Amino acid sequence: xxxxxxxxxxxxxxxxxxxxxxxxxxxxxxxxxxxxxxxxxxxxxxxxxxxxxxxxxxxxxxxxxxxxxxxxxxxxxxxxxxxxxxxxxxxxxxxxxxxxxxxxxxxxxxxxxxxxxxxxxxxxxxxxxxxxxxxxxxxxxxxxxxxxxxxxxxxxxxxxxxxxxxxxxxxxxxxxxxxxxxxxxxxxxxxxxxxxxxxxxxxxxxxxxxxxxxxxxxxxxxxxxxxxxxxxxxxxxxxxxxxxxxxxxxxxxxxxxxxxxxxxxxxxxxxxxxxxxxxxxxxxxxxxxxxxxxxxxxxxxxxxxxxxxxxxxxxxxxxxxxxxxxxxxxxxxx
Numbered sequence: 001x002x003x004x005x006x007x008x009x010x011x012x013x014x015x016x017x018x019x020x021x022x023x024x025x026x027x028x029x030x031x032x033x034x035x036x037x038x039x040x041x042x043x044x045x046x047x048x049x050x051x052x053x054x055x056x057x058x059x060x061x062x063x064x065x066x067x068x069x070x071x072x073x074x075x076x077x078x079x080x081x082x083x084x085x086x087x088x089x090x091x092x093x094x095x096x097x098x099x100x101x102x103x104x105x106x107x108x109x110x111x112x113x114x115x116x117x118x119x120x121x122x123x124x125x126x127x128x129x130x131x132x133x134x135x136x137x138x139x140x141x142x143x144x145x146x147x148x149x150x151x152x153x154x155x156x157x158x159x160x161x162x163x164x165x166x167x168x169x170x171x172x173x174x175x176x177x178x179x180x181x182x183x184x185x186x187x188x189x190x191x192x193x194x195x196x197x198x199x200x201x202x203x204x205x206x207x208x209x210x211x212x213x214x215x216x217x218x219x220x221x222x223x224x225x226x227x228x229x230x231x232x233x234x235x236x237x238x239x240x241x242x243x244x245x246x247x248x249x250x251x252x253x254x255x256x257x258x259x260x261x262x263x264x265x266x267x268x269x270x271x272x273x274x275x276x277x278x279x280x281x282x283x284x285x286x287x288x289x290x291x292x293x294x295x296x297x298x299x300x301x302x303x304x305x306x307x308x309x310x311x312x313x314x315x316x317x318x319x320x321x322x323x324x325x326x327x328x329x330x331x332x333x334x
Contacts, residue, residue, distance in 0.1 A: 007189075007196045007197065008196065008197040009186075009194045009195060009196055009197070010032070010033065010036050010175065010186045010194070010195035010196075010197075011033055011036075011194070013184065013186075013197060014029035014032055014033060015029065017029065017179075017181070025112070027087070027088040027111060027112050027113060028088070028112075028113065028138065028162060028163060028179075030086060030087060030088040031083070031086065031088035031089055031113055031115065031138060031163075032138075032163065032165070032177060034082045034083055034086045034088060034089070035079070035082070035083075035115075035136060035165065035175075035177075036175055036186075036195050037082055038078045038079045038081075038082040038083075039134060039167045039173070039175055039188075039195075040188065040193065040195075041078045041082075042074070042075045042078050042079075042119075042120070042134065042167075042169070043167075043169055043173045043188060045071060045074055045075075046071065046132065046169040047169075071120055071123060071126050072096055072119060072120045072123045073096070075119035075120040075134065076094055076096045076097070076119040076120075078119075079092075079094070079117055079119050079134070079136075080092055080094065080101070083103075083115055084101075084103050084108070087107050087108075087111065088111055088113060089103065089108065089111055089113055089114065089115050090102065090103060090108050090109060090110075090111040090112070090113065090114050090141055090148075090149045090153075091103055091108070091114045091115075091141075091148070091149040091153065091154075092114065092115050092116065092117070093114070093115075093116045093117075093154045093281065093282075093313055094116070094117055094118070094119060094282070095117070095118040095119070095279055095282040095283075095314070096119060099151075099313065100114075100149070100151065100153075100154050100313065102148040102149045102150075104148060109145070109146055109147060109148060110145050110146055111141075111145075112140055112141060112145065113138050113139065113140060113141065113162070114138075114139055114141050114149050114153050114154060115136060115137070115138050115139075116136065116137050116139075116154060116281050116282055116286075117134060117135060117136035117137070117282060118134065118135040118136075118279065118282040118283055119134055120132055120133075120134060121133045121134065121135050121166075121250060121251055121252045121283065122248075122249065122250025122251065122252060122253065124249070125248075125249060125250055130248060130249070130250060130253075131168055131169065131170035131171075131248065131250055131252070131253040132168075132169055132250050132252065132253075133166050133167050133168045133169060133250060133251075133252025133253065133256075134166060134167040134169075134252075135164075135165075135166045135251075135252060135282060135283055135286050135287065136164065136165055136166070136286060137158075137161050137163070137164040137165075137281070137282075137285055137286040137289065138161065138162050138163040138164065139153065139154075139156050139160055139161055139162065140160070140162055141153040142156070151313070154281070154313060155309075155310045155311065155312075155313070156310075157306060157307060157308060157309050157310070158280075158284070158285030158286075158288055158289055158305055158306035158307075158308065159306040159307060161285065161286070161289045161306075162179065162180075163177060163178065163179045164177065164178055164285070164286035164287075164289040164290050165177030165178060165286070165290070166252050166255075166256070166286065166287070166290070167252075168252055168253060168256050170253065172187050172188065173187070173188040174186065174187050174188070174198070174199075174256070175188070175195050176199070176202065176256070176259075176290070177290075178289060178290040178293040178294070179293075180293065182201050182202075182293060183201070183202040183203075183259075183290055183293050183294045184197065184199065184200055184201065184202065185197075185198055185199030185200075185202055186198060186199075187199075199260070202259065202260070202294050203294055203295050204258075204259050204262065204291060204294040204295050204296040204322070204323055204324070205261070205262030205323055206262070206295070206323055206324050206325040207262055207323050207325040207326060208258060208261055208262020208263035208264070208322070208323050208326065209242075209243050209244055209262070209263070210243065210244055210245075210246050210257070210258055210261060210262070210263030210264070211229070211232045211243045211244075211245055211246075211263060211264050211265075211266070211326075212245070212246055212247045212248075212254045212255075212258065212263060212264065212265040212266065213229060213245070213247060213265075213266040213267075213268075214247060214249075214267075215229075215245070215247070217268075217270050220270035220271045220272060221268050221270060222268065222269075222334070224333045224334035225266070225268045225301075225333070225334060227333050228329075228330050228333040228334065231329075231333070232245070233245075246263070251265070251267070251278070251283060251287075255287050255291075255321060255322075258321075258322050258323070259290070259291065259294060259296070262322075262323045262326075263322050263323060263326070264320065264321070264322030264323060264326040264327060264330060265319070265320075265321050265322055266319070266320050266330075267318060267319045267320075268301065268318045268320070269301075269318040273316075275316040275317065275318070276300075276316050276317055276318035276319065277316060278316060278317060278318075278319050279314060279315070279316060279317075280305075280308060280310055280315045280316065280317040281310060281313060281314075281315065283319070284298070284300075284305050284317050284319045285305060285306065287319075287321055288304075288305035288306050288319075288321060289306060291321050291322070292306065295324060296321065296322055296323055296324055296327070297321070297322070297324050297327040297328075298319065298320065298321040298322075298327075299320050299321075299327070299331070300317050300318045300319065300320070301318050301320055301334050305317065305319065305321075320334075
């Protein structure tokens with residue numbers, strides 16, 4: 001077997017990054033590798049979901065009032081289990097859980113980080129074989145090491161994130177993560193079972209031609225949002241041509257595409273749900289962090305997403321995120 005040594009794996013990359021910081025403990029690198037391990041396990045089940053009894057509803061409703069899919073539960077258990085049995089995480093919060101979980105063992109209590117995640121974003125598309133994903137964020141805990149983390153560790157503004165990332169389970173499986181040093185993407189090579197560097201130093205183009213929004217709610221949106229959507233359908237002032245609408249319905253897939261090609265993703269509040277549907281801690285904050293590191297912007301229509309101080313674990317927020325130039329164009333309307 002010929003090994004291509006020009007390929008850098010996720011493990012190799014995190015170790016190389018660690019060498020740039022002589023005083024680093026390696027906990028963050030270990031946590032990111034743990035997330036990669038859990039993603040591989042989830043990927044296997046996603047790929048064979050049509051062959052086993054793992055599709056469909058679990059028979060319960062999560063804290064958001066949404067039907068829980070069987071694969072949601074599996075993914076949640078995988079990420080929670082890997083982090084709990086690692087040495088780099090003091091506790092977790094998940095979109096699928098009512099409250100946070102503090103890991104009550106000596107190693108975990110002395111860990112510097114907590115992790116929050118949406119284990120399977122877009123799970124409503126599981127049954128129809130559309131791309132789905134995982135979203136996660138990492139914060140440095142504010143409670144003293146050696147103690148159990150408390151809710152205050154999880155209710156931090158998004159600007160305090162030390163890392164955030166997502167996985168896309170699609171035609172290929174990708175893991176993208178950001179630290180303040182940059183955004184890097186890795187594609188899973190199934191022949192060796194490793195995430196390999198495929199998208200180094202990702203940058204979001206300042207402009208694109210794609211806008212992503214649920215047109216079915218058009219008349220539920222504010223006047224400013226409706227006017228911007230109408231402008232997208234006509235001529236762009238900056239690009240000299242009409243925008244193209246692309247809306248998959250899996251946030252991970254939509255934002256991932258726009259991050260690479262340039263574009264804007266909008267999930268505004270509506271008359272019925274003025275706070276929107278997306279979760280601030282599990283969806284908005286991680287993607288806002290990634291977008292800003294890549295050169296994009298993210299707001300709730302009034303303020304920067306990363307400046308919002310959360311008051312509850314399952315807080316919702318409108319979200320506008322994407323290319324910097326397109327976001328500024330949007331802001332002139334709202």
